[in-house]
Amino acid sequence: MSRTPVTVTITGAGGQIGYATMFRIASGAMLGADQPVRLRLLEIPQGMRGAEGAALELADCAFPLLAGVELSDDPGAAFDGANLAMLIGSRPRTAGMERGDLLSANGAIFGPQGRAIGERAADDVRVIVVGNPANTNALIAQQHAPDVPADRFTALTRLDHNRAVGLLAAEAGAPVSDVDGITIWGNHSATQYPDLSDATIAGRAALDVVDADWARGAYIDRVAKRGAEIIEVRGGSSVASAANAAIDHVRDWVLGTGERRTSAAVVSRGEYGVPEGLVSSFPVRSTGGAWEVVEGLAVDAFSRERIGASVAELVSERDAVRELGLLG
Ligand SMILES: NC(=O)C1=CN([C@@H]2O[C@H](COP(=O)(O)OP(=O)(O)OC[C@H]3O[C@@H](n4cnc5c(N)ncnc54)[C@H](O)[C@@H]3O)[C@@H](O)[C@H]2O)C=CC1
Numbered sequence: 001m002s003r004t005p006v007t008v009t010i011t012g013a014g015g016q017i018g019y020a021t022m023f024r025i026a027s028g029a030m031l032g033a034d035q036p037v038r039l040r041l042l043e044i045p046q047g048m049r050g051a052e053g054a055a056l057e058l059a060d061c062a063f064p065l066l067a068g069v070e071l072s073d074d075p076g077a078a079f080d081g082a083n084l085a086m087l088i089g090s091r092p093r094t095a096g097m098e099r100g101d102l103l104s105a106n107g108a109i110f111g112p113q114g115r116a117i118g119e120r121a122a123d124d125v126r127v128i129v130v131g132n133p134a135n136t137n138a139l140i141a142q143q144h145a146p147d148v149p150a151d152r153f154t155a156l157t158r159l160d161h162n163r164a165v166g167l168l169a170a171e172a173g174a175p176v177s178d179v180d181g182i183t184i185w186g187n188h189s190a191t192q193y194p195d196l197s198d199a200t201i202a203g204r205a206a207l208d209v210v211d212a213d214w215a216r217g218a219y220i221d222r223v224a225k226r227g228a229e230i231i232e233v234r235g236g237s238s239v240a241s242a243a244n245a246a247i248d249h250v251r252d253w254v255l256g257t258g259e260r261r262t263s264a265a266v267v268s269r270g271e272y273g274v275p276e277g278l279v280s281s282f283p284v285r286s287t288g289g290a291w292e293v294v295e296g297l298a299v300d301a302f303s304r305e306r307i308g309a310s311v312a313e314l315v316s317e318r319d320a321v322r323e324l325g326l327l328g
């Protein structure tokens with residue numbers, strides 16, 4: 001174990017997704033089997049016992065790659081020297097709520113954490129926001145860290161992407177590994193647009209394999225409302241699949257995607273007409289440790305309308321948090 005450990009800060013470490021994430025990171029599933037990690041666990045005082053218990057269990061796993069575990073309820077200490085910041089800690093929604101309903105409850109968490117990242121994290125820090133509403137919380141954090149390059153702030157839409165892959169593969173009766181070219185556009189919310197226009201299954205256009213009405217109707221609804229479906233069936237919001245998606249996102253960001261495409265919410269530079277500065281989901285690849293939006297895809301009138309609706313929601317969330325004084 002001669003490589004320098006990477007410092008990974010996990011917020012909400014006493015909660016469900018935090019718990020489902022940290023053991024896989026410590027095992028090497030996120031950064032590779034030869035990369036030691038140091039975990040920093042951030043909680044609020046009420047959540048600290050849960051984080052302490054998780055830390056005891058981490059010790060009991062005797063992970064060879066785990067170079068240390070530190071707990072804190074102070075964002076400054078928790079993000080000090082962080083190379084990766086996984087912002088999970090925040091309240092989940094319950095049945096009958098939309099994720100946007102969490103804006104006022106959760107938004108206030110992300111300003112102070114963004115500021116602490118700006119002041120204390122390592123120069124190469126990369127941030128992923130999982131806590132809902134993830135895109136706008138990422139925007140809040142990014143706005144509080146003006147000295148960190150904006151492209152280091154992202155939000156998780158990989159869970160939506162993975163759901164879209166799984167549901168398409170099931171419909172086509174194909175292995176998930178045959179599926180490529182799906183895009184999740186926009187917000188991690190019910191307005192998101194899972195787009196099969198450019199998707200392939202074993203190299204064939206997906207829209208030639210599955211029914212086009214399904215692809216542009218029931219499929220979109222099922223993917224976009226899968227979070228609510230899980231809440232209804234499980235009695236609580238997604239945990240293991242969310243942790244898995246967060247790990248997929250960071251692994252691909254750091255280690256690269258190759259030619260394969262995925263989806264991530266990144267700070268818009270105006271690609272596909274999405275207003276600059278919004279944290280919106282796009283088709284992406286990662287090379288050299290940076291996400292790149294895949295440009296030049298054809299966007300027909302149907303897709304344009306769906307993307308526009310989700311982006312309009314992002315604009316209204318941004319305006320709402322600005323009104324609440326949360327953008328700093
Ligand atoms: N983007 C995505 O795809 C998904 C996002 N989520 C979201 O992830 C978030 C976490 O979900 P769960 O782990 O299931 O919730 P949970 O309630 O089990 O855990 C949340 C933890 O965050 C802690 N926390 C609250 N404020 C904090 C702060 N300021 N600093 C540090 N920790 C803080 C709480 O004490 C709690 O232990 C929720 O907002 C949920 O909606 C969930 C699934 C998918």
Ligand SMILES: O=C([O-])CC(=O)C(=O)O
Nearest residue numbers: 093132159227228237238
């Ligand atoms: O639906 C929720 O509230 C949790 C979540 O973000 C998801 O499962 O996609």
